[in-house]
Amino acid sequence: MRGANQSSFSKFLLLGLSRQPQQQQLLFMLFLSMYLATVLGNLLILLAISMDSRLHTPMYFFLSNLSFVDVCFSSTTVPKMLANHILGSETISFSGCLTQMYFVFMFVDMDNFLLAVMAYDRFVAVCHPLHYLTKMTPQLCALLVSGSWVIANLNALLHTLLMAQLSFCADNDIPHFFCDVTPLLKLSCSDTYLNEVMILTEGALIMITPFVCVLASYVRITRAVLRVPSTKRRWKAFSTCGSHLAVVSLFYGTIIAVYFNPLSSHSSEKDTAATVMYTVVTPMLNPFIYSLRNRDLNRALGKVVDRRRFSV
Template identity: 60%
Template sequence: MDGRNHSAISEFILLGLSNQPEQERLLFLLFLVMYLITVLWNLLIILAIKTDSHLHTPMYFFLSNLSFIDICFTSSTVPKMLVNHISGNKAISYSGCLTQVFFFSWFAGLDSIILASMAYDRYVAICAPLHYTMIMTPKFCAHLVAVCWFWACIDALIHTVSLTRLSFCDHNEIPHFFCDLSVVIRLACSDTFFNDLMVYIVGGLTAVMPFIGILISYTRIFVAVLRIPSAHGKQKAFNTCGSHLAVVCLFYGTIIGVYFNPTSTHTAQKDTASAVMYTVVTPMLNPFIYSLRNNDMKGALKMLFTRKPGLSL
C-alpha cells in the first residue's frame, strides 16, 4: 500500500543546524569546503589505486570501494543541505525524504560491511600469510564486495518500505539537516514498534554484526602480532592495521551511539552532532588517515601528481 495514503503531509521541513543567519552562512561555507575536500581526496585515492599497479591488491581494492562509498554516503545528505541554505527553502518532499533515507541507509550499511571486509583481509594477511593469495583471490574479493552492496541495499529497502506504513499527521518538522531514519520514525503519530524492531534487528545485522566481526578479527590479529619476535615486524603489522582501526572507531562510535542507545537518552543536539561526525567528518578524514599513514599510498599519490601533466599523452 502506498505510504501517502497513511500520511497527511506532503513534505517535511529540515530545520538544519542553526536558525541564525550568520551561523547559517558560516555553516554553509564550512560544509561546502568539507564536502569538496571529501569528494576530491576520495577521488584521488581511487585514481591513485587504479593507476599504480603495485596497489592492485585486495587491501587497496577494498579501500578504493570504501572511498567511492564515502563519496556517495556524504553526497546523499550534504548537497541537499547546501541547496536548502542557498534557496532558503528548507522543505523536502515526502518522496524525497524516503529517497534520502534509502540512499543514506544503503551507503551507511555499505560503509559498515566494507570495513568488516577490510578487517577480514588484514586478519588473513597477518594470521594466515601463507594462504593469503589462495584465499583473497580477485574473484573472491569481487564476490565479497557484491554481497556487501546487495546486503546493504536490502537493509535500506526494508527500512524505507517500513516507513511508508507510518502516519505523520501534522508533525513534519525534522530537527536535523537530513531525513535521518531514527528521527523520522520519532515524528510518526502511529505505532512505530515494527520500525523500531527493524532498526534493532535488520540494522543490527548490518552494523553490530560486522562490528563484532571486526573485534574478533583484531583480537586474533593482536595475539598473532604479539607472537612476532621482531620489533620491526610488530611495528609494521600495527602500522598496517592502525589506519583501519582509526576509521572503525570514528564510524562505529557515532553510529552505535545514535542508533543503539535507549530513545530516552536521545536529544536533537546530540544526534545532530553525531550525525555530522559520521556523515561529513569521517568520510573527509578517511582518505587522509589512509594516505598519511601509508607509504605505498603516499608514493602512489606522488606518482599521480607527477604524471598529471602527461595524462593527455
C-alpha cells in the same frame, strides 16, 4: 501541517543545524569545504589505485570501494543542505525524504560491511601471509563486495518500506540537515513499535555482526603480532592496521550512539552532532587516515598529482 495524514503529507522542512543567519553562513562554508575535501580526497584515492598496477591488490580493491561509497554517502546528504541554503528553502518532498533515508541506510551498511571485509583482509595478511594470495582471490573479493551491496540494499529497502507505511500528523519540522530515521519516527502519529523493533533487532544484527568480525580479526592479529620476536616487524604489522582501527573506532562509536538506544532517550542535539561525524567528518578523514602512513599509496598519489601538473 497538523492533522495531515500520509496521503496528504507532501513535504518536510529540514531545519538544518542552526536557525541563526550568521551561524548558517559559517556552517555553509564549513560543510562546503568538508564536502569538497571529501570528494577530492576520495577521488584521488580512486585515481591512484586505478593508475598504479602495484596497488591492484585485495587491500586496495576494498579501499577503492570504500572511497567510492564515501563519496556517494556524503553526496546523499550534504548537497541537499547546501542547495537549500543557496535557494533559501528548507523543504524536501515526502518521496525525496524517503529516498534520502534509503541511500543513507544503504551507504551506512556498505561502510560497515567494507570495514569488516578490510579487517578480514588484514587478518589473512598478518596471520597467514604465505597463503594470502591463495585465500584472497579476485573471485572472493568480488563476492564479498557484491554480497555487501545486496544485503545493504535489502536492509535499506526494508526500513524505507516500513517508514512509508506510517502516517504523519504532527509538525513537519525535522531538526536535522537530512532525513534520518530517528527524527522521522518522532514526527509520526502512527504506532512506531515495529520500526523501532526492527532497528534494534535486524538493524542491530546488520551492524553488530560485522563489528564482531572486526573485533575477532584484531584479537587474532594482536595475538599473532605479539608472538613476533622482532620489535621492528611487530611495529610494522601494527602500523598497517592502525589506520583501519582509527576509522573503525570513529565510525562505530557514532553509529552506536545514534541508533541503538531507545527512541525516548534520544536528544536531537547529540544525535545531530553524532550523525555529522559519520556522514560528513568520517568520509572526509578516511583518505587522509589511510594515506598518512602508507608509502605505496603516497607514492601513487604523488604520481597522480605530478601527472596533473604536467598536463596543466
